[in-house]
Amino acid sequence: MTCHTNADLQKIVNEAALHTVYGEVAGYIPALAEVNRHDLSAAVYNIKEKSCIYAGDYQNKFTLQSISKVLVLALAIQDMGSEYVFGKVGMEPTGDPFNSISKLETSIPSKPLNPMINAGALAVTNMIKGESSDEKWHRIIEFVGRLVNDKNVSCNEIVAKSEFETSWLNRALCYFMKQHGVINGDVEELIDIYTRQCAIEMNCFDLARAGAVLALDGKDPETYEEVIPSDIARVCKTLMVTCGMYNASGEFAIKVGIPAKSGVSGGILAVVPNKCGIGIFGPSLDKRGNSIAGVKVLEMLSNRNDYSIF
Amino acid sequence: MTCHTNADLQKIVNEAALHTVYGEVAGYIPALAEVNRHDLSAAVYNIKEKSCIYAGDYQNKFTLQSISKVLVLALAIQDMGSEYVFGKVGMEPTGDPFNSISKLETSIPSKPLNPMINAGALAVTNMIKGESSDEKWHRIIEFVGRLVNDKNVSCNEIVAKSEFETSWLNRALCYFMKQHGVINGDVEELIDIYTRQCAIEMNCFDLARAGAVLALDGKDPETYEEVIPSDIARVCKTLMVTCGMYNASGEFAIKVGIPAKSGVSGGILAVVPNKCGIGIFGPSLDKRGNSIAGVKVLEMLSNRNDYSIF
Amino acid sequence: MTCHTNADLQKIVNEAALHTVYGEVAGYIPALAEVNRHDLSAAVYNIKEKSCIYAGDYQNKFTLQSISKVLVLALAIQDMGSEYVFGKVGMEPTGDPFNSISKLETSIPSKPLNPMINAGALAVTNMIKGESSDEKWHRIIEFVGRLVNDKNVSCNEIVAKSEFETSWLNRALCYFMKQHGVINGDVEELIDIYTRQCAIEMNCFDLARAGAVLALDGKDPETYEEVIPSDIARVCKTLMVTCGMYNASGEFAIKVGIPAKSGVSGGILAVVPNKCGIGIFGPSLDKRGNSIAGVKVLEMLSNRNDYSIF
Amino acid sequence: MTCHTNADLQKIVNEAALHTVYGEVAGYIPALAEVNRHDLSAAVYNIKEKSCIYAGDYQNKFTLQSISKVLVLALAIQDMGSEYVFGKVGMEPTGDPFNSISKLETSIPSKPLNPMINAGALAVTNMIKGESSDEKWHRIIEFVGRLVNDKNVSCNEIVAKSEFETSWLNRALCYFMKQHGVINGDVEELIDIYTRQCAIEMNCFDLARAGAVLALDGKDPETYEEVIPSDIARVCKTLMVTCGMYNASGEFAIKVGIPAKSGVSGGILAVVPNKCGIGIFGPSLDKRGNSIAGVKVLEMLSNRNDYSIF
Incomplete structure (x- = not known):
């Protein structure tokens, strides 16, 4: 039984939603904790038909939270080139938690292992071009706007402010990297941009559309214009497979087998190359920080439609 | 310019062979150190045409060395089931070296992160069914024989003996895992089987044929009989992508984008799903322990024939 | 109120014995687990009066378990010289557990941090001179006999055998060190000697007498003959202060302030330079592996008699 | 040959000064790098005679740099009590470098191992009482003034400013500890006070006098008034033995055997209980960050005058 209609997808969502009770909503900032744990919505943008199916309160x-890491990476490589970016940040998956600082200390020279852990993502945001902090931020939000075809995509200022005021660990990572020459400039400004990029707000439909761009190797699914050069889109998808789902990336690759990036808000951006982009929102998280029901939706979708790239 | 003929492949091999001077032959056992650093051979088994192209002294x-890890994993999952195997050994890539013991200590409960690092591979070999050490070993060699369609595939006893006599680190890993209940039974027997599996000998043509089985999701490329159940073949390919190339797996995924597993002998087994199996032999190794020229061959092949799965 | 008589010491022991309920007996081998958790005995050998006070079922x-580490160290330095011993094993305290293997891996070159952790103690035992395993062992037991003035001091064969059969972690440490050239020779033989030295058996009176030798900078408290050269005795006492009480050495130095070495059997060997040797036996252990009531006895003794060296 | 006169001490200093060529001056801030590598001065304050001998350009x-850690600790325990201080910061020596952040992450709950490493010292300074940052700082400088009997002891503002502007690693440690509730309040203010305490300036004579206070268990060597309660003085001396000389504390305890605390400026504060306080200045550092010639001076002094406490 493949999934092609809203009704098909709704059935999957209904079944997956039974798992929300086994997870927890991220509670470290009030704005994130206020959501309904049982929410679950999903959208699939099919690039062939240029149309979207959806289910739940879409x-x-x-x-975006950590989902922003992969989008900003795409912009940073465009800005600085692949060699520069990966001269500062590695390409290797890690068995350590996303916010770990130990590995920065034990690896010589100090270099975040990849752009999907916090240290690497902060270093990547630090590379975004712009004369001022403001310009850098506007280039990020504008780029995300192009991906979702919504010039009005915005940042949730309450979430951004709340995270800015409590990002002690990210500041620790930044100062450690500043010591070792991985990042430069003012740490507070970097934390400001980073917390804003994490607080960019959208629905699962928008996210599915962003995924469709990656599914098309960087081309806009409506106009076929290049939004991201194809080699950069491919780099992003590869890193999504090897490190996109925190410390469960390996397991997700085995069970689902498609590029995906999750965030602690409960969002997941997933990509089936040449087929579709998928957006999920389910704030109940498993122990690794991934949407517990969202992963189930993707597992069922992948099995039914044979989406695995392996 | 795609690569379809022996001549095409020979050109690629010639170009890649220029890189052998930048690597080193593994010198930790005499038998491995005696090879010619500049050797480079490659074979591609196309599953459509059921034929093989090759280049170099094929x-x-x-x-096999570490390449055996992925083959024995396929047998272990058949023997014990996926749940049992991955209850003892994780599925996650790691930023640590393949022979690291620290992670075993810091992860609670102690569990090798994946079957492609030494600790995980030793635990996997420990799961192979058999009444005796001898029976276990014969089941392994017979299984490998089926993959390469060569019932006479054999073990290089000199290499096996030499490694057995110097495997102090692997013994350390085994005793550590025995302490934590990850493995059971006699360590010396396990080291004996493990060093034999690492010393299974073949040429790049045989290796390409084993790759073809994985490319066909576990089916024999000539008879289409199932040699490995398709879901297990998929698990193997996924782990080859996330952890098959030691600490360069992430970079290899980005630059080449196909499932592959390397060994310190200089062999690489690579798989292009539904297209071909690839076998490489180039004993000059880069700093991560992968065949320096072999990786170049795969990079060129992937770019020219658009093999990346991402 | 100072402590000078059996009655004084008995009062202290009675008070300290109230703490046995908060600890646990080491349960990893049956022979150790069979003791009475509430046992507590102590002996103080005063070198001036050449006499001993004692309390409890003395x-x-x-x-000895880990207490043997400091005694065998004294012999090894006599055998091989300070430079050789500390060329293989460090002098630095560590924040890691006594049986940790990670630090061996992360320190370059691989070198156990000190002779009081298992790795270091195994390397020290590996240095004991002797043509055969048997001769090495006899030199150890004879040396310990001299310290306690008991030529009949013996090894508890049941405990030794039991530990030999389950020392997986120590075997892991040995093989790791063999890989890195820290130890040489046969690992099983080393484990055999090491488990025997750990199983040397005595009572708290004997232990107090061994302490008296160290208190006298190596001289026999009765004959004043040199049993240990004074500079080596000093090295032993120093290491007892910085690393003698497992991961509680720093706290013990602050609260008690005298050289001491504990073992998981519940024994503690303590030394008050130029004053007395102390032997304790109390098998109920705190979380760090030190005799919970034994530490209390030493704390009270030190406070009352102003024993701290600081 | 014991050392009792200026001439005796000068001979020792002359001999020790030959080692300055084997070390390096700390170069991480210009103000520290400008000193003469071959400088070496020493002073010994004898508490019996209430007089001081000295040698070199005294x-x-x-x-003070890290020497300030032990002095501020004495004040913090007076301010907050031993239980509070050691509830936040451990008492255990560590095998890790003084500026390591890994251990903060791997220890649960996160707690600096001791007050002599940077993380612990920052947490201790964070405990100093005061309504404002200014008041806290004045209480520190005033306390140090009492120890050296110099109300005009001052802070080298150039060094303080230079360190404040480059303390990225210390900021990383602070933010990490803020995340885990080890410190509270504004990080920039804490770094400001901490860099000032490190920049407190004096000569070796002043330092010897501060040592004399500790040698007398906290009493002023001239007036015998209590400057530090005796139990707190003892805690300080104990921590100087177990962790005062960075990663060479264990070796220093064996070779010299007296409480000492060093700083990267090349200063060493040493204490011989009930005998004398010692101050050394020799900016040429060994690989562990201790004054290379200063350690030699202490080794010779200890051997000749039998100063070891072990």
Whole structure:
């Protein structure tokens, strides 16, 4: 039984939603903790038909959080080139938690292992071009706007402010990297941009559309214009497979087998090359920080439609 | 310019062979150190045409070393089931070296991160069914024989003996895992089987044929009989992508983008799903322990024939 | 109120014995687990008066376990010289557990941090001179006999055998060190000697007498003959302060302030320079592996008699 | 040959000064790098005679750097009590470098191992009482003034400013500890006070006098008034033995055997209980960050005058 209609997808969502009770909503900032743990919405943008199927309360908005890491990476490589970016940040998956600082200390020279852990993502945001902090931020939000075809995509200022005020660990990572020459400039400004990029808000439909761009190797699924050069889109998808789902990336690759990036808000951006982009929102998280029901939706979708790239 | 003929492949091999001077032959056992650093041979088994192209001195034999990890994993999952195997050994890539013991200590409960690092591979070999050490070993060699369609595939006893006598680190890993209940039974027997599996000998043609089985999701490329159940073949390919090339797996995924597993003998087994199996032998190694020229061959092949799965 | 008589010491022991309920007996081998958790005995050998006070069931025998580390170290330095010993094993305290293997891996070159952790102690035992395993062992037991003035001091064969059969972690440490050239020779033979030295059996009176030798900078408290050269005795006492009480050495130095070495059997060997040797047996252990009531006895003794060296 | 006169000490200093060529001056801030590598001065304050011998250019001033850690600890325990201080910061020596952040991450709950490493010292300074940052700082400088009997002891503002502007690693440690509730309040203010305490300036004579206070268990060597309660003085001396000389504390305890605390400026504060306080300045550092010639001076002094406490 493949999934092709809203009704098909709704059935999957209904079944997956039974798992929300086994997870927890991220509680470290009030704005994230206020959501309904049982929410689950999903959208699939099919690039062939240029149309989207969806299920659940698909208009629910959520912040990107770590999902922003892969989008900003795409912009940073465009800005600085692959060699520069990966001269500062590695390409290797890690068995350590996303916010670990130990590995920065034990690896010589100090270099975040990849752009999907916090240290690497902060270093990547630090590379975004712009004369001022403001310009850098506007280039990020504008780029995300192009991916979702919504010039009005916005940042949830309450979430951004709340995270800015409590990002002690990210500041620790930044100062450690500043010591070792991985990042430069003012740490507070970097934390400001980074917390804003994490607080960019959209619904699962928007996210599916961003995924469709990656599914098309960087081309806009409606106009076929290049939004991201194809080699960069491919780099992003590869890193999504090897490190996109935190410390469960390996297991996700085995069980689902498609490029995906999750965030602690409960969002997941997933990509089936040449087929579709997928956006999920389910704020109940498993122990690794991935949407517990969202992973189930992707597992069922992948099995039914034979989406695995392996 | 795609690569379809022996001549095409020979050109690629010639170009890649220029890189052998930048690597080193593994010198930790005499038998491995005696090879010619500049050797480079490659074979591609196309599953559609059921035929093989090759280049270099393709009859050169080499021992599988770490390549055996992925093959024995396929047998272990058949023997014990996926749940049992991955209850003892994780599925996650790691930023640590393949022979690291620290992670075993810091992870609670102690569990090798994946079956492609030494600790995980030793635990996997420990799961192979058999009444005796001898029976276990014969089941392994017979299984490998089926993959390469060569019932006479053999073990290089000199290499096996030499490694057995110097495997102090692997013994350390085994005793550590025995302490934590990850493995059971006699360590010396396990080291004996493990060093034999690492010393299984073949040429790049045989290796390409084993790759073809994985490319066909576990089916024999000539008879289409199932040699490995398709879901297990998929698990193997996924782990080859996330952890098959030691600490360069992430970079290899980005630059080449196909499932591959390397060994310190200089062999690489690579798989292009539904297209071909590839076998390489180039004993000059880069700093991560992968065949320096072999990686170049795969990079060129992938770029020219658009093999990346991402 | 100072402590000078059996009655004084008995009062202290009675008070300290109230703490046995908060600890646990080491349960990893049956022979150790069979003791009475509430046992507590102590002996103080005063070198001025050449006499001993004692309290509790002072004839209770126990195995030395880690206490043997400091005694065998004294012999090894005599055998090989300070430079050789500390060329293989460091002098620095560590924040890691006594049986940790990670630090061996992360320190370059691989070198156990000190002779009081298992790795270091195994390397030290590996240095003991002797043509055969048997001769090495006899030199150890004879040396310990001289310290306690008991040529009949013996090894508890049941405990030794039991530990030999389950020392997986120590074997892991040995093989790791063999890989890195820290130890040489046969690992099974080393484990055999090491488990025997750990199983040397005595009572708290004997232990106090061994302490008296160290208190006298190596001289026999009765004959004043040199048993250990004074500079080596000093090295032993120093290492007892910085690393003698497992991961509680720093806290013990602050609260008690005298050289001491504990074992998981519940024994503690303590030394008050130029004053006395102390032997304790109390098998109920705190979380760090030190005799919970034994530490209390030493704390009270030190406070009352102003024993701290600081 | 014991050392009792200026001439005796000068001979020792002359001999030790030959080792300055084997070390390096700390170069991480310009103000520290400008000193003469071959400088070496020493002063010994004998508490019995209330007099001081000295050698070298004893009026040379230097900043305390890490030596301040032990002095501020004495104040913090007076302010908050031993239980509070050691509830936040451990008492255990560590095999890790003084500026390591890994251990903070791997220890649960996160707690600096001791007050002599940077993380612990920052947490201790964070405990100093005061309504404002200014008041805290004045209480520190005033306390140090009492120890050296110099109300005009001052902070080298150039060094303080220079360190404040480059303390990225210390900021990383602070933010990490703020995340885990080890410290509270504003990180920039804490770094400001901490860099000032490190920049307190004095000569070796002043330092010897501060040592004399500790040698007398906290009493002023001239007036015998209590400057530090005796139990707190003892805690300080104990921590100087177990962790005062960075990663060479264990070796220093064996070779010299007296409480000492060094700083990267090349200063060493040493204490011989009930005998004398010692101040050294020799900016040429060994690989562990201790004054290379200063350690030699202490080794010779200890051997000749039998100063070891072991």
